[in-house]
Amino acid sequence: DTAVSQTPKYLVTQMGNDKSIKCEQNLGHDTMYWYKQDSKKFLKIMFSYNNKELIINETVPNRFSPKSPDKAHLNLHINSLELGDSAVYFCASSQQGPNQPQHFGDGTRLSIL
Amino acid sequence: DAKTTQPPSMDCAEGRAANLPCNHSTISGNEYVYWYRQIHSQGPQYIIHGLKNNETNEMASLIITEDRKSSTLILPHATLRDTAVYYCIVTDSGNTPLVFGKGTRLSVIA
Numbered sequence: 001d002t003a004v005s006q007t008p009k010y011l012v013t014q015m016g017n018d019k020s021i022k023c024e025q026n027l028g029h030d031t032m033y034w035y036k037q038d039s040k041k042f043l044k045i046m047f048s049y050n051n052k053e054l055i056i057n058e059t060v061p062n063r064f065s066p067k068s069p070d071k072a073h074l075n076l077h078i079n080s081l082e083l084g085d086s087a088v089y090f091c092a093s094s095q096q097g098p099n100q101p102q103h104f105g106d107g108t109r110l111s112i113l
Numbered sequence: 114d115a116k117t118t119q120p121p122s123m124d125c126a127e128g129r130a131a132n133l134p135c136n137h138s139t140i141s142g143n144e145y146v147y148w149y150r151q152i153h154s155q156g157p158q159y160i161i162h163g164l165k166n167n168e169t170n171e172m173a174s175l176i177i178t179e180d181r182k183s184s185t186l187i188l189p190h191a192t193l194r195d196t197a198v199y200y201c202i203v204t205d206s207g208n209t210p211l212v213f214g215k216g217t218r219l220s221v222i223a
Contacts, residue, residue, distance in 0.1 A: 004156075033210055041198075043157070056210055090156050098206050099164075103155030108166035112138065 003027050006091050006105040014113050015083060019074045021108045023091030029103075030096040031055075032074035034066060037088040037107070046089075049074055051097065086112045116140065116203045122218040125195075131188040133197060133217050135201030138182045144205045146187045150197040151216070157200065158184065191221045 004025045013019055032047040048056035052068040063079045065112065074091060088109050095101040118136040125131040135147060147162040159173045161168055163184070168175045174187040186197055200216040 043151075043211075043213040045138075045212075048210050049120075059208075082184065092156075098143075099162070101159040101162060102157075102207075102211060103159065106156045107154075 003092055004091055004103050004105040006089075006108050008108060008113075009106065010028050011045075012111045012113065013081060015057075015081055017081050018077070018079045019081060020078070021089055021110075023074045023076070023105060024087070025091075025093040025103070027093055027103060028095075029093035030071060031096075032068065032101040033092040034074065034076050035092060035104075037090060039087070043090070047076075053095075054077055063078065081110075081112050083112050086110055096113050115215055117201045119199070119201055119214065119217045121215060122220070124220050124222055125188075125191045126194060127221055127223050128190055131186075131191040131219060132185040133188075133219065133222070134183065135186070136183045137201070137203045140181050140203050141205065144203045145183075145186050146175065147155065147202045147204060147211070148173070148175065149200045149211070150195075151200070152197040157213075160199075162210070163199065163223050167212075191219075193221050193223060195219065196221045197213075 007022045031050045033048050037043045043051045046060050049068045065077045068074045075107040088107045088108045092102045094100045145162050148159040150161040151157045161173050163175045177184045198216040198218050
């Protein structure tokens, strides 16, 4: 069974469209994250949620809106997509507390035409 | 910014031990050393972590110096499937967002 699953795996769309990426974890973790990996391969945190509440919101345009309907899900909605949004987006989860590793999904590859 | 320094790349012969170094001279007393790797086109994969003592699991061993300013990840018998970018990350809590540096690109050669 996949621990952290993301859908879709690939997303190709045009500039200006609105799209969503879904993430689900079946590990019973309290905390979920979205990371972005750009073309230079740097991985950076975007958002962090704990028990459905937003903890961290890095300097991300407000076109990006995460939503956590329950502890097991953290979706990412992106409005008015721009060329610079092309990247790989990774969802991750972890149990709360120290000494807890993060588990990552396999990523969603977003390409803006 | 990442709090760690790693060599950009390393090669290792298949079947030999791969020793990946990491410097974290500004590590705080409550910070752990975590290692992740990213195999091409996949999500980062947790390998191992430690605070002060050396650690071993089914994937690797982690050796942390006594002053905690550096560490070494050891893959005892590297295989071609271990070719990946390896990230050494210092963090004070498992659920604090990870700060990734550039990592070390390990190439295992047949």
